[in-house]
Amino acid sequence: MSLYPLFVDLKGRAALVIGGGPVAERKIAGLLRAGAQVSVVAETLTDALQELVTQQALQWQSSPFQPAMLDAVWLTIAATDDPALNAAVAAAGESRQRWVNVVDAPRQSSVQIPSVIHRAPLQIAISTHGAAPVLARRLREHIESLLPESIGPLVALAQTFRSRIRQRFPQLGPRRQFYDWLHDGPVGQALANRQPAEATQLLETALAAADPAKPAAGRVTLVGAGPGDPGLLTLAALRALNEADIILHDALVSPAVLDLARRDATLIAVGKRGGGIHTPQSEIHRQLLEHARAGRHVVRLKGGDPFIFGRGGEEIEYLREHHIPYQVVPGITAALACAAYAGISLTHRQHARSIQLVTAHTRDAVPSLDWLSLVQPEQTLAIYMGVAALDAVQQTLLRHGMAPTTPFALIENGSRPDQRTLAGELAQLSELAQAHGISAPALLIIGEVAAMAHRQSWFGEHIDARPAGRLSAETPAQRGSPA
Structure with a gap:
């Protein structure tokens, strides 16, 4: 048996729910969202349902179920833990030709309630014919992650202008081409940027133009890829990777993150890692401009966050100067991720009232730092790109008065499967890092x-390199993981 999919207009129409527990509560919430006039039949109600009754948003009948209750309703849902009662509700619906859904009982149901994705006015319903509701939920979650919040306002805008679009493009082919432009071009971009007035004006201008369906202009999205664990990508970053035509990525972007990109996207490495291949910033700017002007969606994929030691600000300045539309999707920067994966609270209230993020990417960069501000008490230092200058960092901090026993944690390949955390005291920082072969990328936390x-x-390998006299009595198992 196959189902015939429908979207039912229940606004202002009567619906009946049998049962007053948590399952009934979820079903009633969906009916109220659809504008139905809902009655519930149950001996007792959850606190949330009782509140709805108090607010007169829900009618409650505490008397036993009677088949005649179905006579005046459009839809009935049986949501009780009594199989006999659920069967009686289904039988009453069948005899009266009324649609009935029995929760978790597809054979008794004449209508089934799908998993629904809401992007009003857009709705997407998923049904497995009652065979695998958990799978339907997982599919819904996957599709949810791919749909931007702006898709709903875009559908609403298209609905408002539908008759004008049909009048302007009476032929189906040109009309489809215009709708593609509407979605992929500056109108969709303006809605994604939460600029509805600009989106409306762009659509008005396009409908009045001689050639409104010209190819969409290109655009650039700067995306923070985080420290390496693909699970730390934001939903917006994942959507950008799935929509990209071209991806210009840094050397520190992990292969696991690149694997999430659209399969036919062109991946271009523009690594700037020290000691290896170096792509000048001017060349990155040139490629951004070239591909965007060719009408492509370019994702500039950066490790960590684009605006934390990532030159993202320089790139959007360049794009703005050349009139290329852009968006920015922040990423989880290394200081936050590495600290979290090493179990370190950067601003623990008993130890630190402030945090400083600094970069020491070369030995020559070290003298330019404000060292007096860096050695203040009750402060955490998170030092990026400092592996090559560890000895200079260590000696300068000590020279400016930081205690030799100040704890440090050096986190190599933070959040990745090969993460290592080396922890010890400042006086031995450079020596220990060399002894254990710590290499970039690594983040240094001091404080x-x-x-x-x-x-x-709790994650990856932990190397406790404190002096023997200050080792705690904890065993590795006691220190171990919260899992």
Whole structure:
């Protein structure tokens, strides 16, 4: 048996729910969202349903179910834990030719309630014919992650202008081409940027133009890829990767993140990793401009966050100067991710009242830092790109008065499967890093909070390199993982 999919208009129409528990509560919420006039039949109600009754948003009958209750309703849902009662509701619906859904009982149901994705006025319903509701939920979650919030306003705008679009494009082919432009071009971009007035004006201008369906102009999305774990990507980043024509990616973007990109997207490495292939910033600018002007959606994929030591600001300045539309999708920067994966609270209230993010990508960059501000008490330092300058960082901090026993945590390949956390004291920082072969990418955390790694590190390998006299009595198992 196959189902015939329908979307039912229940606004102002009567619906009946049998049962007053948590399942009934979820079903009633969906009916009220659709504008139905809902009655519930149950001996008792959950607190949330009782509140709806108090607000007169829901009618309650505490008397036993009677088949005649179905006579005046359009849809009935049986949501009780009594199989006999559910069967009686289904039988009453069958005899009266009324649609009935029995929760988790597809054979008794004349109508089934699908998993629904809401992007009003857009709705997407998923049904497995009652065979695998958990799979339907997982599919819904996957599709949810691919649909931007702006798709709903775009559908609403298209609905408002539908008659004018049909009048302007009476032929189906040109009309389809215009709708593609509407979605992929500056109108969709303006809605994604939460600029509805601009989107409306762009659509008005396009409908009045001689050639409104010209190819969509290209655009650039700067995306933060995070530190490497693909699970740390935001939904907006995942959508951008699935919509990209061209992806210009840094060397530190992990292969696992690149694997999530659209299969036919062109991947172009523009690595700027020290000691290896180096793509000048001017060449990156040139490629952004070239591909965007060719009408492509370009994703500039950066490790961490585009605006934390990532030159994202320079790139959007260049795009703005050349009138290329752009968006920015922030990413989880290395300081946050590495600290979290090492069990370190960067601003623990007992140890740190502030945090400084600094970069020491070369030995020559070290003298330019404001060291007096960096050695202040009750402060955490998160030092990016400092592996090549560890000795200079260590000696300069000590020279400016930081205690030799100040804890440090050096996190290599943070959030990736090969993460290592080396923890010790500042006086031995450079020596220990060399002894354990720590290499870039690695983030250095200095301050009292770094000592948390000894007892709270939960991911990857942990190397406790404190002096023997200050080792705690904790065993690795005691220190271990919260899992």
